[in-house]
Amino acid sequence: MTTTQFLPGRSAGLDRLNAFVPRAGHGYATGRNTDPGPGADGAVSRLSPHVRYRLVTEAEVVAAVLARHSQAAAEKFVQEVLWRTYWKGWLELRPGVWTRFCEDRDRQRDSMPTTGALAAAEAGATGIDGFDDWARELVATGWLHNHARMWFASIWIFTLRLPWALGADFFLRHLVDADAASNTLSWRWVAGLQTPGKTYLATADNIARYTDGRYAPQGLAQEAVALVEPPVGSAAALPMPAAPDPRRASLLLVTPEDLHPESVIAGAAVVAGAVVVAGDDWLWGDTARGFVHASAAETAARIGAQFGCPVDVVSRIDAAALLAAARACGATQVVTPYAPVGPVADALAQFAPALAREGVTLATVRRSWDTLFWPHATKGFFPFRERIPALLRTAGFA
């Protein structure tokens, strides 16, 4: 197996986590910025596809690492995991930023010629050392090292002067871990929109240093002037999910937003049946679809065994099919893990009234990790980071 192949499913994610845990201390902190290129291990965990679809949760990753290392030794790794939690919370408190990205992307797509600079960037045919290889690596493998993602986004925006939303869209269509919050907000951070005025400039020296001299691109932009946009507005309160009625027979709806539903639903509802939706319409690219399809089959087998109920796996679902699945198992309630901002949340918002008209309620259960951390994603990462030790204590990590 090359390191850039990601074995689907929770058990493969747990194997990867267990293999990584011994390296989560000093080795990670000192080596994480180096991108050794495709096919080489490097210091990072490559857990992102499993974490993205919650085959393995942030809480499990942090628990495994802190069982082996002191908080001081694992501080850097835990902070990186918490970057994901922070991005998810930040977008949850400002859902309009996702809507704005989708609108910008659609407008740019309509106005940009599909040939020329955009096509050359996506095909890895710009002549820029490193950048072209990363474009091809992304398409071929579905993954890039974090530093390569930063260099790529910076060169896309400041050297090639292409619209950031189309770069974010290119990533969404190819990353196996494509995620509404982590991807959109990271691109915005590079562009100087997320922390207004603060941009990320990729330099030849930095690229050469952290690629072990493989690349030293010439002609990169020498300055990165922040992009501007209308104000985003302040953070809203975290929405309260509609909790399930534990006495009602329920259909468990599983989506790519949480493929380990038994750890959040067990005890909250009487599960009479389940439908696992691989979500072809809710994902942006074929690499992600392939990973989720294969993972969904394993999730279905697990929840069938846990709840002793029939489980269907489908590629997509609409309100009528969901209602039929609920009726087939005698459920008057559909229960699903909370879906954060993105296409699944949009679909659920459409399903709820259609189900309600037929007397079926849609209830969601949010993970305690999210409820604990997300409300603190009101400002930048650094004030959030200050709270991490206290919040980890509240979460039960001494």
Ligand SMILES: Cc1cc2nc3c(=O)[nH]c(=O)nc-3n(C[C@H](O)[C@H](O)[C@H](O)COP(=O)(O)OP(=O)(O)OC[C@H]3O[C@@H](n4cnc5c(N)ncnc54)[C@H](O)[C@@H]3O)c2cc1C
């Ligand atoms: C422009 C850009 C786009 C990105 N798009 C995505 C995306 O769509 N989906 C996605 O999951 N990540 C995204 N990231 C974040 C990051 O690059 C990946 O999560 C990381 O490369 C995953 O590698 P790893 O699992 O080896 O991480 P490790 O370094 O081993 O970290 C462990 C886990 O922490 C989380 N994490 C680490 N760094 C970050 C970070 N900077 N932001 C958010 N979470 C982090 C991931 O879940 C990761 O699996 C993006 C970053 C940039 C700069």
